[in-house]
Amino acid sequence: SNMIKVAVVGGEGIGPEVTDQSHRILKWFSARRGVPVALREAQYGLIPYLATGKVLPDDTVEAMEEADAILWGATGGPETTEVPPAARKAGSLLSLRSKYDLYANLRPIVANPALADSAPLKTEVLKDVDFIIIRELTSGIYFGEPRGIEMLPDGQRRGFNTQQYTTNQIRRVARTAFELARTRKGRVCSVDKANVLETSLLWREEVAALHAAEFSDVELTHLYVDNAAMQIVRAPSQFDVMVTCNIFGDILSDCAAMASGSLGMLPSVSLGPPDRLGRRKALYEPVHGSAPDIAGKGIANPLGSILSVAMMLRITLNRPDDATLLEKAVDTALAAGARTADIAEPGAKRLSTQEMGDAVLNAL
Amino acid sequence: SNMIKVAVVGGEGIGPEVTDQSHRILKWFSARRGVPVALREAQYGLIPYLATGKVLPDDTVEAMEEADAILWGATGGPETTEVPPAARKAGSLLSLRSKYDLYANLRPIVANPALADSAPLKTEVLKDVDFIIIRELTSGIYFGEPRGIEMLPDGQRRGFNTQQYTTNQIRRVARTAFELARTRKGRVCSVDKANVLETSLLWREEVAALHAAEFSDVELTHLYVDNAAMQIVRAPSQFDVMVTCNIFGDILSDCAAMASGSLGMLPSVSLGPPDRLGRRKALYEPVHGSAPDIAGKGIANPLGSILSVAMMLRITLNRPDDATLLEKAVDTALAAGARTADIAEPGAKRLSTQEMGDAVLNAL
């Protein structure tokens, strides 16, 4: 069949609540706009662990295995203490990224004018902010070996980790960045610490070599990571596509998300390698975490998950018009004053998670 | 003699210009307030390289060797291309930090209300921002071995670096943080990535162990580095003393400096191990770099270097009243509207580097 398979995994904390809303939206696009998706729900976390001994039970593994796209909620929370570390690790987000080789993590940073009041940055600094950070997600220091903690002869302990990148690991994520830039403003900024680290020097050389060989129509610049952190706060509108290694991307993308004031509503996708037809396995998830403090209260902001569906429409489902339709509906809802607690001004009316889902559906 | 020896090394780019002003201020404290300093000027960079073949000539090494404190300007700039990499490396800031074991880099982040207009963060977010980031400066991934770039059998290249910390390397910098917190608001926030990295797990355990053993009167919290980057932008006034490893400190301190809007005027000090009397070799320098684009024009902001002298008065010279006197003089000059180009509003009068030095001296 030509149905695109989507696994819907709400996970833990506020994950299930927000995913319920994005799931509704996806069904709307299937029913009303004929988007050819086959949806399959699956469980993750404490509930399946208590039933099966696995946070990621076999049924969920199967659903994710056969899926073209995964709509993921969130993992973690206080409940995780009830799951032993080994069981937790076997089904962790890090191991999933690795298993499906989801090496390119795309995080759009867009400052919505309707939310300028709740952003820490000044309105004029946020003007025209619209860029994407691509974080390399399956290599670097989070995965490098050797790693561990050892005893030294003098009784001290020593902790060690290995930052490492190969030519291919660098080039494939840089390729994603250059290709994406061609569909946008045509600019890539590569971030490293090449004045100190050999891994960064190789990063810079390989990005530059791929650029010269295949993408010289794209504008390429390089920034040191300390300077990049400054520029994201000082003048974020200067960027189009930023590409960097796993650890720098982790820090910079959270910094940028917070600066834009849209943390609760930013989407992301992690992409695997393209097959012969250019299709890539994709895991879509909101940038925010499981927020255990508000889980189960029905007050979480579902827009990060809903906008992840917009990314899915654009990338996996190849329905750019539907993606734009959904993004516009979110803008319309926000412009009309729809606010969950995290983005509401003091005294303003606060919608529940469900009501925010309604507001977007009504605007569609 | 009981004179405290200070080496004054302006260095490159705007370093000599700004250091000229802080040098004047230090002489004022010597002449007018009886601060017992013996000042010795020395050269660094292209000029001594052309004369002697070394960026750090023997005379400068000697001056730094015998000094209790070094007042450092800046290094680097376009001129560095005239110095071969090996000669550059032999006298680099990294090698100096290592040579004098300057393991604790203190960077105060203070948002001056007079400068709120030129900060990217909103005024209410900047309210009451006054914290210090302590960056471990002589270990971690910037120094770890093995490191390099190698050829793989399949023709790819592989870059690798080693992040590493030992018990003692962690505890001595954490000790500096706890001791400093006792003289301030009594709170330390330690930043790591203990959910992924073994080096960070050891960092967290050792900081907690030292805290329990000797500093349980200080409040200790832990943050993951991605969350810390967010919090620095969202609510920087929550912090008192933050302590972290070399690479995280590099990124977070530049992010915080920019957010506060005071980049051109932030000071820093890098401290070595205490001797039996508690005295520590210290290198004072502004947080800003050599700014080659404006070097030689006499328009750079000298306040980062001048406020580094205030830190020197407080730490090496043990003259807290004089330190406060100098900080107040800077506040008075700013409150009266003294502005170099980097902090001036459009259309406002811009002082030269020298005039800003005059403004501070007049306020003393």
Ligand SMILES: CC(C)[C@H](C(=O)O)[C@@H](O)C(=O)O
């Ligand atoms: C939970 C953690 C391992 C993860 C990461 O750092 O990759 C998270 O912070 C993220 O950014 O997705």
Ligand SMILES: CC(C)[C@H](C(=O)O)[C@@H](O)C(=O)O
């Ligand atoms: C020049 C560079 C090696 C240095 C560092 O990263 O340590 C600089 O960025 C700093 O922060 O002092």
